[in-house]
Amino acid sequence: MKKTVSINIGGIIFHIEEDGYDKLKNYLDSVNKYFSTFEDSGEIISDIESRIAEIFLDKLSDGRQTVTLEDVEGLIATMGTTQDFEAAIETEPVTTEAPKSEESQQSSSTTAEEPQSSEQPKKLVRDMKRRILGGVAAGIAHYFSIDPLWIRLLLLLMFINVFFGGLSAAIFLAYIILWIVLPQSESLEEDKKVKKLFRNSDQRVLGGVASGIAAYFGTDISVIRLLFVLSIFLGGAGIILYIILWIITPEAKTITEKMQMQGEPVTLSNIEENVKKGLNVREGEESAFVKVLLFPFRLIALVISGLAKALGPILGFLVQAIRILFGLILVLLGFSVMISLIISALAALGIGAWDAYVQWGDFPVDLFRRSISNWALFSTFLVAFIPALSIALVGLVVILKRRVANAYVGWSLFGIWFIALLISMFSIPRFVRDFAVEDDIRIDKQFALTEATPTLRLNDEGFDTFDAVDLRIRGHEDSTYQVIINIESRGGNREEARENARQVIYEVEQKGDDIYFDSRIQFEDEAEYRFQNVDITFYVPYGKTFRMDQDLDEIIVNTLHINGYRAYQMGSNDWVFDQDGLQCVTCAPRRSKSYGSYSSDDDRAALDRDSKTKRKYEDSESISFPMEDFNEVVIASYFDVDIRKGDDYSISVKGKDRFLDEVYVNQVGDKLEVKYREDNWRWWRDRNEEKVALIITMPELEYLEMSGDCDGEIVGFNNDEITIKVTGESELFLDLYPRELELELTGAAEVEVRGAAHEATVELLGASNYKGFGFIAKRISLDAVGASKAEVYGEDEIEIDAAGVSKVRYRGTSNVRISKAGVTSVSRD
Numbered sequence: 001m002k003k004t005v006s007i008n009i010g011g012i013i014f015h016i017e018e019d020g021y022d023k024l025k026n027y028l029d030s031v032n033k034y035f036s037t038f039e040d041s042g043e044i045i046s047d048i049e050s051r052i053a054e055i056f057l058d059k060l061s062d063g064r065q066t067v068t069l070e071d072v073e074g075l076i077a078t079m080g081t082t083q084d085f086e087a088a089i090e091t092e093p094v095t096t097e098a099p100k101s102e103e104s105q106q107s108s109s110t111t112a113e114e115p116q117s118s119e120q121p122k123k124l125v126r127d128m129k130r131r132i133l134g135g136v137a138a139g140i141a142h143y144f145s146i147d148p149l150w151i152r153l154l155l156l157l158m159f160i161n162v163f164f165g166g167l168s169a170a171i172f173l174a175y176i177i178l179w180i181v182l183p184q185s186e187s188l189e190e191d192k193k194v195k196k197l198f199r200n201s202d203q204r205v206l207g208g209v210a211s212g213i214a215a216y217f218g219t220d221i222s223v224i225r226l227l228f229v230l231s232i233f234l235g236g237a238g239i240i241l242y243i244i245l246w247i248i249t250p251e252a253k254t255i256t257e258k259m260q261m262q263g264e265p266v267t268l269s270n271i272e273e274n275v276k277k278g279l280n281v282r283e284g285e286e287s288a289f290v291k292v293l294l295f296p297f298r299l300i301a302l303v304i305s306g307l308a309k310a311l312g313p314i315l316g317f318l319v320q321a322i323r324i325l326f327g328l329i330l331v332l333l334g335f336s337v338m339i340s341l342i343i344s345a346l347a348a349l350g351i352g353a354w355d356a357y358v359q360w361g362d363f364p365v366d367l368f369r370r371s372i373s374n375w376a377l378f379s380t381f382l383v384a385f386i387p388a389l390s391i392a393l394v395g396l397v398v399i400l401k402r403r404v405a406n407a408y409v410g411w412s413l414f415g416i417w418f419i420a421l422l423i424s425m426f427s428i429p430r431f432v433r434d435f436a437v438e439d440d441i442r443i444d445k446q447f448a449l450t451e452a453t454p455t456l457r458l459n460d461e462g463f464d465t466f467d468a469v470d471l472r473i474r475g476h477e478d479s480t481y482q483v484i485i486n487i488e489s490r491g492g493n494r495e496e497a498r499e500n501a502r503q504v505i506y507e508v509e510q511k512g513d514d515i516y517f518d519s520r521i522q523f524e525d526e527a528e529y530r531f532q533n534v535d536i537t538f539y540v541p542y543g544k545t546f547r548m549d550q551d552l553d554e555i556i557v558n559t560l561h562i563n564g565y566r567a568y569q570m571g572s573n574d575w576v577f578d579q580d581g582l583q584c585v586t587c588a589p590r591r592s593k594s595y596g597s598y599s600s601d602d603d604r605a606a607l608d609r610d611s612k613t614k615r616k617y618e619d620s621e622s623i624s625f626p627m628e629d630f631n632e633v634v635i636a637s638y639f640d641v642d643i644r645k646g647d648d649y650s651i652s653v654k655g656k657d658r659f660l661d662e663v664y665v666n667q668v669g670d671k672l673e674v675k676y677r678e679d680n681w682r683w684w685r686d687r688n689e690e691k692v693a694l695i696i697t698m699p700e701l702e703y704l705e706m707s708g709d710c711d712g713e714i715v716g717f718n719n720d721e722i723t724i725k726v727t728g729e730s731e732l733f734l735d736l737y738p739r740e741l742e743l744e745l746t747g748a749a750e751v752e753v754r755g756a757a758h759e760a761t762v763e764l765l766g767a768s769n770y771k772g773f774g775f776i777a778k779r780i781s782l783d784a785v786g787a788s789k790a791e792v793y794g795e796d797e798i799e800i801d802a803a804g805v806s807k808v809r810y811r812g813t814s815n816v817r818i819s820k821a822g823v824t825s826v827s828r829d
Helices: 018-035 041-062 069-079 094-118 136-144 148-159 168-181 209-217 221-231 237-248 255-262 268-279 288-349 365-371 374-400 407-433 494-502 550-554 600-616
Strands: 004-009 012-017 437-447 455-459 469-476 481-491 508-511 514-518 533-541 575-578 581-584 621-625 632-637 639-645 650-655 663-668 671-676 692-698 703-708 711-715 721-726 731-736 740-747 750-766 769-786 789-804 807-812 816-820 825-828
Touching: 004 018, 004 041, 012 018, 012 041, 018 041, 018 069, 041 069, 136 148, 136 168, 148 168, 168 374, 168 407, 209 221, 209 237, 221 237, 288 374, 374 407, 437 494, 455 550, 469 514, 469 575, 469 581, 481 494, 481 508, 514 533, 632 639, 632 692, 639 703, 650 663, 650 671, 721 731, 740 769, 750 789, 769 807
Parallel strands: 455 514, 469 533, 632 671, 632 703, 639 692, 639 711, 703 721, 711 731, 721 740, 731 750, 740 750, 750 769, 769 789, 789 807, 789 816, 807 825
Antiparallel strands: 004 012, 437 481, 481 533, 508 514, 575 581, 621 650, 650 692, 663 671
16 A cells, blocks of 8 residues: 655645655656746746646546546646756747747647547536536536636626527526536536636736737737727727626736636646746837827726725625525525415315415316316426426525536426426317307297286305306397396317307296396206306396396396496386386486596485495494595405595595404505505405495596405596506496596406496406496407406497407497407407
8 A cells, every 4th residue: 555645736735645746746846946037936836836736636536535646647748847948048039939839838738638539529518617507608618618708698698688689588498408408517627728718917908808808819909909999989888898898807817827818728838938928028118199098098997996996895795695686586486386386286176175275266166177187287287387496496506506406306307397298288289179169059038927026136056156147137028028048158169069058057037026047057967167158138028117136236247337327226226128228216317428427417326325335334333544635546355445536535444343453554655555454364264254345535546456356336537547457356347437448457357347438458367357338438459368258349449359268249330450369259249
């Protein structure tokens, strides 16, 4: 067993076999003796020792702990010896050293490169030794034998859309995929012949950027400086680039760095050559004119250098803080998406009690489970879940600055994701094709008149069935009640669509004097969900007085509001149809329907609504708030909302004490905010409780945002522009007369609109429902995406853009532009 010796080379402790140590000691002594007469000999020796340490570290990368004699001999062959050019600086002029240096370099490099002749071709891997994030840029740079700085700069510029717009997501996704797919390597040897970009302080005017670029590309430094000067007059982009390069590019301070800047291997002969070049005296001196010309630039250089030294630590801290913050954002984004996907998947599959945490609205989840295979659901879940997991892992890597999963995990996740993507590509289109065609079946019924006054009632079927029922009440000249039931459905063809419609169970029946309508549709045992819904038209003979139960407002549409009445008037009045439409026998007359109108009838109706609200909450507590001078309202949580036009401002809430204590009302500038307190979500658990009434009076309403599970009416506003956004399960009735109306519905929101406008824009997303046959707009634009439903009325122009499985019906002008995608249905009513 050979004796080993510990030695410190370049600040690193190595264990060297004794015979190798003796040879290395003699070699270092000769090097020290040779360069002892050179200026800055200490720096030269330090660079040589650093290079020796790098070579030894590369040789020990295979797991060995001890440097052998063969390793020392290989080092000497790579670096060269002093005997080849000893005392050459005294005997030969500098200009004649080049051939000898080249010969020595060729000899040494040939010796060093002989073992590489049998090396395998390069492989694209992630370079973990020179990585900043995942080693992708460093690996690409090593593969193409270029400086990693250029790859990183190129990726950064492409990410911020310097060259082309819209590349950010593609570059980010490509980097993540390469991070997952490419294997990593801890033992990539740095190619010493590869030029590295440094700032050349020896030939600098400002920061040495131009001279460094000139050395890198081997061009005249004057050309580079001229290009930077010209860029000042071409938008100043060159100035920004110069400053960025000044900040991110290191300065070539040592001889080794200056040799790497020129792309020269670090050998003794090349070190000698660079030292002798440094000893040359510059030819000529700067003229006075040149000194005056360069003075402002050098002054700027001094200022920037001073700022760089002063702000360096602060900028370093900011960079680290931004890195950690960016990582936290990625982690939170990834984990929040994963948690949402897991809860939604468990709820969709009916596993556990997760339905309580997911709002499906009236969507028939149980029926949907029977309609799509578990493979399709599971594969779709994985296609979305694995990218979210990857984003979270990337965030952890950014924070910890080290990998958190090995290549096997990355490849496994990518393989699972790819297989899930293939399954989804085959299963989802087949499922979507089953919704391609829409058709319906019609059922007619008649009921005999009785002498007593009938009441139209709701036969409540509970909450376990599908709410997809629309009831319209009309008058006719016949002497019997007539019911027309249209059951609509979708399928792969018309026959399948009609067969799916036959799977629906819905009843309208007469019991004594009263007529009962099922509140929801039900399905046969083997039915599949294909967007089934029921449209009912109930005809009452002209002159026949009837009543409507208040609960009927759950299904009634386009009956009350188009005739000037509201849902809260249903249960306490008698009604009759004549040739002019629906008439209320016991309440205020209907109002005009022209654009911009707001008559005294509206005031009476508002008072009627106010008295109705007071009667409903007469035994409840009330709290008033003194806010005023607001024209924007944001409402969230669980409220029964009444917002109406008035000369003064007033805000009040009515309801049970335990709920009123949780109501939060705040005003920020022109915006009024009303919600339950952020730290208490009891309203979500107690949604079957009576809602808190929110009553607001204000002169003008310019913006309304409503989310959660709110119901309400917005009445009487006629200012120029009104914007309304409704999300969640909120249901809203609007009676408005603005010049321009912008309406945005998201989720399972439902809005019925009455009134008029010069121009209207409606956007629907998800399973939202817009009922607008009672809203007359001269020009209206509708954009429906997902499984939305819409009824549109336009006098002069209608523009419809529908995608997904949306259903749109329109009335009015024949000047209609329609754009459809997916299996949408757009038709004239």
